[in-house]
Amino acid sequence: MRNLIAFLLRYQGVMLFVLLEVVSLYFFLTNSSYQRAAFFNSANAYMGVLLARRTQVTDYFRLAELNQQLQADNAQLRRQLYPPDFTHREADSLPVGRDTLGRVVYRHLHPATPQVLTPQGQGLLAQNAKFKTQPSLRPDTLLLGSSKQATLPLVPARVINNSLREVDNYLTLNVGSADGVQPDRGVISAAGVVGKVQAVSAHYSRVASMLHSKLQVAAQIKRDGTIGSVGWPEGSDFSHAMLDYIPRQNKLVVGDSVVTSGYNSVFPAGVFIGTVESFTTEPNKNFSTVKLRLGVDFSRLTYVYVVPTPPRAERDSLEEHTGELSAPVKAAQAQAAKAKKP
Amino acid sequence: MSIVASIGTQLLRFALYVGLYVLLFDNSSVVLFGLGWNFFYLGFLLFLPINTPISLQLLLGFALGFTVDIAHDTGGLHATAAVLLAYLRPWVLRLLTPRDGYDAQDTVNVHQMGWQWFLVYLSLLVTVHHLAFFFLELGSLQHPLVTLGRVGVSILYTSVVMLIVQLLFFPVRRGRG
Numbered sequence: 001m002r003n004l005i006a007f008l009l010r011y012q013g014v015m016l017f018v019l020l021e022v023v024s025l026y027f028f029l030t031n032s033s034y035q036r037a038a039f040f041n042s043a044n045a046y047m048g049v050l051l052a053r054r055t056q057v058t059d060y061f062r063l064a065e066l067n068q069q070l071q072a073d074n075a076q077l078r079r080q081l082y083p084p085d086f087t088h089r090e091a092d093s094l095p096v097g098r099d100t101l102g103r104v105v106y107r108h109l110h111p112a113t114p115q116v117l118t119p120q121g122q123g124l125l126a127q128n129a130k131f132k133t134q135p136s137l138r139p140d141t142l143l144l145g146s147s148k149q150a151t152l153p154l155v156p157a158r159v160i161n162n163s164l165r166e167v168d169n170y171l172t173l174n175v176g177s178a179d180g181v182q183p184d185r186g187v188i189s190a191a192g193v194v195g196k197v198q199a200v201s202a203h204y205s206r207v208a209s210m211l212h213s214k215l216q217v218a219a220q221i222k223r224d225g226t227i228g229s230v231g232w233p234e235g236s237d238f239s240h241a242m243l244d245y246i247p248r249q250n251k252l253v254v255g256d257s258v259v260t261s262g263y264n265s266v267f268p269a270g271v272f273i274g275t276v277e278s279f280t281t282e283p284n285k286n287f288s289t290v291k292l293r294l295g296v297d298f299s300r301l302t303y304v305y306v307v308p309t310p311p312r313a314e315r316d317s318l319e320e321h322t323g324e325l326s327a328p329v330k331a332a333q334a335q336a337a338k339a340k341k342p
Numbered sequence: 343m344s345i346v347a348s349i350g351t352q353l354l355r356f357a358l359y360v361g362l363y364v365l366l367f368d369n370s371s372v373v374l375f376g377l378g379w380n381f382f383y384l385g386f387l388l389f390l391p392i393n394t395p396i397s398l399q400l401l402l403g404f405a406l407g408f409t410v411d412i413a414h415d416t417g418g419l420h421a422t423a424a425v426l427l428a429y430l431r432p433w434v435l436r437l438l439t440p441r442d443g444y445d446a447q448d449t450v451n452v453h454q455m456g457w458q459w460f461l462v463y464l465s466l467l468v469t470v471h472h473l474a475f476f477f478l479e480l481g482s483l484q485h486p487l488v489t490l491g492r493v494g495v496s497i498l499y500t501s502v503v504m505l506i507v508q509l510l511f512f513p514v515r516r517g518r519g
Binding site: 012021023025026031044050051163165166167172206234 | 379396401403411413414416418419421422425426432480
């Protein structure tokens with residue numbers, strides 16, 4: 001017995017060291033899982049209050065900048081409130097189609113001559129005509145995504161803690177379950193997508209920002225609707241992200257806007273993410289490597305909005321039960337489904 | 343110094359180092375070359391009395407790291423690296439023992455122990471801590487050059503800040519602090 005105690009005393013340092021390292025590593029490795037108890041993060045009541053106080057103090061020194069941001073935000077909203085008179089005016093002539101060379105096709109004057117075409121060609125021609133005579137075949141994605149959410153207000157929130165240069169970055173917001181925030185809600189700002197709520201306490205919430213290596217946002221290129229997925233490769237800087245799963249045959253243009261596709265129910269469709277800054281296609285890869293410049297400047301993020309999500313659990317559980325697919329397969333399938341649609 | 347007084351002093355130091363780190367040296371605002379940041383709070387561990395028992399050091403290291411982890415949402419990352427530093431500190435101190443051993447009054451103080459002793463002590467511990475921290479954070483050896491760059495810049499930054507703390511706040515004369 002005495003030997004045992006002597007042994008324990010002699011090696012107390014090593015044993016305690018191993019024990020504490022195991023505990024710390026356990027906390028570290030389980031950090032990004034959602035099941036984690038909500039207490040040990042910056043959204044817990046004590047740390048939340050502390051960080052909120054700090055923000056109150058530092059805000060004082062940034063009042064001018066904050067006001068400018070809010071004013072710009074306001075101006076944009078007001079523009080939507082008072083649209084110019086001619087916004088809803090429609091063209092007073094019949095819509096005209098154009099052929100592949102850009103010349104106007106007077107199809108309403110000279111109906112297509114079906115007898116010279118093969119049945120397949122006829123089908124294509126009919127399809128083309130349908131495309132060309134309907135000026136906006138693609139529905140307005142903004143309205144489509146928000147039709148159910150129009151009645152649900154965005155929850156405005158203030159960022160009280162923010163990290164930029166770690167591998168997985170988080171924000172802390174000053175709203176919590178008392179304000180109706182739930183885990184897995186999307187967070188956006190005036191400039192674009194910010195992140196996704198991970199844990200909430202009564203008055204604070206922790207958000208995995210776009211700068212989190214495990215966060216993927218379903219996205220599409222606004223110009224042609226090509227879908228992909230935006231992620232942040234660990235260790236890159238806070239103003240850029242990567243757009244993955246764009247098939248290499250799809251045409252890309254530097255400066256293309258990339259918006260959310262609404263395929264995962266966290267964000268409504270059509271929220272701005274960023275613009276294409278550069279892209280490369282390599283001969284041995286199926287997908288282009290696309291670098292995005294993020295719309296949100298995470299280094300000066302102040303006011304954000306938590307997106308309320310209508311009950312979408314049904315859709316998610318349906319999609320999950322029909323098989324968990326890996327992201328590229330999912331993207332490719334969605335692409336195929338999109339192509340099939342007339 | 344009585345035990346109560348020394349515990350009080352250490353608690354105050356803990357609060358000061360952690361408080362300043364969390365409230366002021368937020369790693370998104372005070373960054374050197376856009377790469378590395380300083381680990382100001384390590385000063386609490388580095389400048390503990392030389393004869394602190396190892397178990398107490400380890401527990402303090404864990405408490406320190408975990409507090410910072412909660413503020414920065416890093417789970418147990420800071421704690422892991424801080425416990426490693428707390429474990430290695432007695433070894434480094436033993437390695438650097440002066441020829442006639444440590445005096446009872448000796449503290450980790452650049453004025454008392456000399457520049458050479460202090461710089462070796464600081465750079466050894468800070469290097470090990472930062473290497474562990476940044477590679478653990480990445481969870482892989484994928485971007486070795488960028489990570490080594492961050493480690494290097496952060497070592498420089500932390501060491502300079504620790505030196506400044508020493509020169510500003512540590513007594514020049516022996517035996518007063």
